[in-house]
Amino acid sequence: MNLTEVPSGRKARIESILDPVTRDYLLRLGIVEGSTVECVQRMARGPVVVRKSSLELSLGRRVAERILVSSVGDDP
Amino acid sequence: MRDNPHGLEEIKSIVLVGNPNTGKSVLFGELTRQFAEVSNYPGTTLLLSEGWMADFVVIDTPGVYGLYSSKEEEVVRQAVEASGIVINVMDATNLERGLWLALELLETGKTVFNVLNMWDEVETTGLVIDVERLGSLLGTPVFTTVAVKGVGIKELVGAITSHMEAPAERSLSQTADFSLDDALGTSELSSSGTAEATLSRRQRIEDILEGVLVRVPERRGLADVLSEIMIRPLTGVPLALAILGGVFYLIGAFVAQDLVAFTEGVIFQQIYEPAVRLIVGSVLSGPLYEIIAGEFGVLTMTVTYVLGLLLPLVFAFYVLMALLEDTGYLPRLATLADRTFTAMGMNGKAVIPIVLGFGCVTMATITTRMLDKRRERTIAIALLALAVPCSAQMAVILVLLAGLGFIYWALYGGILLGVFLLIGGVLSRIIPGERSAFMYELPKLRLPQWRNVLRKARFRTRIFITNVFPLFFLGALFISVLLVTGALGAAQQALHPLVTGWLGLPPEGATALIMGFVRRDFGAAGFFHMALTPIQAVVGMIVITLFIPCIASVMVIHKEMGLKGVLGILGFTLGTAFLTGGIIYRVLTFFLGG
Incomplete structure (x- = not known):
């Protein structure tokens, strides 16, 4: 699944960042394949806001769709 | 150096x-x-x-x-x-x-x-x-x-x-x-x-x-909770409207009326202007008196408008903007606005130059450099030039509409927003180019520091006023010369079909439009002394808002987009202003009666 499919409040593990520009940007902020991020807010047809420690980041829809993740923790 | x-x-x-x-x-x-x-x-x-x-x-x-x-x-x-x-x-x-x-x-x-x-x-x-x-x-x-x-x-x-x-x-x-x-x-x-x-x-x-x-502390602070309230659409959208509404209410109701009534109405119009007229009148008469101390006099109207009206308004606006900027709210607003701005060919980041444009369109035009793609910049600059009134212009407009009641404020705001969204959508379809990815860091929410807020507001106000003074001065001179040479009457005559026939404004509306070429707020100020019906006031304000940007903006647009760009923007804003004005005049007259 991709980052836009993670419900608000849930955590996800980054599996693969498909877009090289996004990957480069996130790498330097400390988000890489294998990092766990919390999805703070997912807006309908809008951006996804993720948090990792004290970093909060707003990622546009099209960016988030190209970040593949797996769910972490208490999923049903 | x-x-x-x-x-x-x-x-x-x-x-x-x-x-x-x-x-x-x-x-x-x-x-x-x-x-x-x-x-x-x-x-x-x-x-x-x-x-x-x-x-x-x-x-x-x-x-x-x-x-x-x-x-x-x-x-x-x-x-x-x-x-x-x-x-x-x-x-x-x-x-x-x-x-x-x-x-x-x-x-x-x-x-x-x-x-x-x-x-x-x-x-x-x-x-x-x-x-x-x-x-x-x-x-x-x-x-x-x-x-x-x-x-x-x-x-x-x-x-x-x-x-x-x-x-x-x-x-x-x-x-x-x-x-x-x-x-x-x-x-x-x-x-x-x-x-x-x-x-x-x-x-x-x-x-x-x-x-x-x-x-590393685990617990979440108040700032995190607030941040979530700001970006959750259900709570964030009303909050955004309340914050922006509050800013304009403070400016429009308190500063534009109570404070300006004192600075402009008392200090400048009751004390300063009569004194100037007395002194100048004792030395000069005729056309020279008219140019220096007359209705549009360089020592009377220019000084009164710049120091009595614009100075308190612009400073107040910059203080509020600086407060908003320093809290870290704007990137959250950008997140909320991303969807709407995507529909207009930009991304959420563009909300920042647009909001700053309500302070000063010229400065905001420079700020569009923060947008990544050329296409986004073009759309943002065009919308700033067209549908965003700067604080100076907004001030005059708020004062003018103040007496008319809420419905006319809402009409003005609603029409402007409609034009903004509509034109944004159209531009997004006709301007070629790719859109950029929206990746924006949300800074931690902070209490603004008064020292920085005041330093910033003072700095920007100084730039604004020093830029405005010579332009206003030249503008007043230009209008006065037109007036005493009789050229103003001829121009009014020439513009008569457009101003009176198409827009339904009184013939002197042409003066306001000509003044609008000098500065947009200057144009709005031109309507000040006219007896307008409410519909005429709304149409006049809409036309003058959409009308070409001020000279300072035009210079910056030229620098950012070249001659072709600036001519394109001028033609586009002029056309849209008159087209919209005429349509609104007809629609409002139909629904509200002449």
């Missing part, structure tokens, strides 16, 4: 580098006692600014995350290469983010002073960082500062000065023999993401963090 005190010797320069929102510009102000634009959102320092600290040049740079990925980072890298000393400013509460740049800087072999800014927040949040350990792991000294309060600056300046004066101790960094070419080679590889160097740098950051982060 001062002369080089060392004669032919190379000037010793210090470059300030850091991520966005780490307080570089505040630190720059503290080091040089000069003002650099400071805001709590990325992209404020769009150009390098220079200042002096004792005999050293200090250069402030735009916030970057690294040195090798973008055009902006290229600018910063060149500044680093040209400097003797680098000060790397990091947000102490977000060390992980700053370390990437710190390592890249160390790899250049330059002398780097690392600064952990916002140190007070570390203490209040319960985060514990082993600063000494960090210094030994990086191989350079690390300083802690609270730049907004001037804490820790003296120690930093002392260390830099003694380093500068002791050139024998060439480099404080661990690998002084590290050559620049090697550093570039490694780092170019690193931007590919798969290179080993990247992974090892990442690994080194993890190791450093493990070594220095003694305690």
Whole structure:
């Protein structure tokens, strides 16, 4: 699944960042394949806001769709 | 700028580098006692600014995350290469983010002073960082500062000065023999993401963090809760409307009416203007009197408008804008607005120049540089020129509409918003080009510092007023000359079919339009003395808002987009203004009656 499919409040593990520009940007902020991020807010047809420690980041829809993740923790 | 005190010797320069929102510009102000634009959102320092600290040049740079990925980072890298000393400013509460740049800087072999800014927040949040350990792991000294309060600056300046004066101790960094070419080679590889160097740098950051982060608090603070309220649409949208509405209410109701009634109405119109008329009238008469002290006189109307009306309004607006900027609210507004702005061919970031445009369209036009793609900039500049009234213009408009009641305010605002969205959607379809990815860091919410807010508002107001005065002066002169030569009457005659027939305004409306060529607020002011029906007032205000931007904006647009761009924008705003005005006149007359 991709980052836009993670419900608000849930955590996800980054599996693969498909877009090289996004990957480069996130790498330097400390988000890489294998990092766990919390999805703070997912807006309908809008951006996804993720948090990792004290970093909060707003990622546009099209960016988030190209970040593949797996769910972490208490999923049903 | 001062002369080089060392004669032919190379000037010793210090470059300030850091991520966005780490307080570089505040630190720059503290080091040089000069003002650099400071805001709590990325992209404020769009150009390098220079200042002096004792005999050293200090250069402030735009916030970057690294040195090798973008055009902006290229600018910063060149500044680093040209400097003797680098000060790397990091947000102490977000060390992980700053370390990437710190390592890249160390790899250049330059002398780097690392600064952990916002140190007070570390203490209040319960985060514990082993600063000494960090210094030994990086191989350079690390300083802690609270730049907004001037804490820790003296120690930093002392260390830099003694380093500068002791050139024998060439480099404080661990690998002084590290050559620049090697550093570039490694780092170019690193931007590919798969290179080993990247992974090892990442690994080194993890190791450093493990070594220095003694305690990381788990609990969420009030700022995090507030942040979530701001970006959740259900709560965020009403909050955004309340905040922006509050800003305009404060400006429109309190400043534009109560305060201006005193500054303009009492000080200037009852005391200053009669005095000027008396003095000028005792020396001059006829056309010269008219030009200097008449209805549009350069000593009467110009001074009254600029100092009595614009000064209090613009200053108040800049204070409120600065408060909004420094809290870190704007990037959250950008997140909320992303969807709407995507429909207009931009992304959420564009909300920032648009909101700033309500302060000064000219400045906001420059701020569009923070948008990544040319197409986004074109759309943002066109919308700013068309449908965003600046604070000066808004002031006059609010005063004019004030007496008419809420329905006409709502009509004016609603029509403007409609035009904005509609034209945005159309431009998005007709202007070719790609859209950029929306990736925006949300800075921590902070209480703004009054010192910075007032410093910023004062600085911007001064720029605004000094720019406006000569233009207003020339504009008043121009109109007065037209008036006394009879040309104004001829122009009114020529514009009569358009102004009276198509827009339904009184014939003197043409004067306001001609004045609008000089400044938009000037144009709105032209309606001041006319007896207008409510419908005429709304139509007049809409036309004058959509009408061509002020001369200062036109100059900036020319600089940003070239001659073709500026002509395109002028034609586009003129056409849209008259088309919209005529339609609104007919629709309103139909529904509300003539």
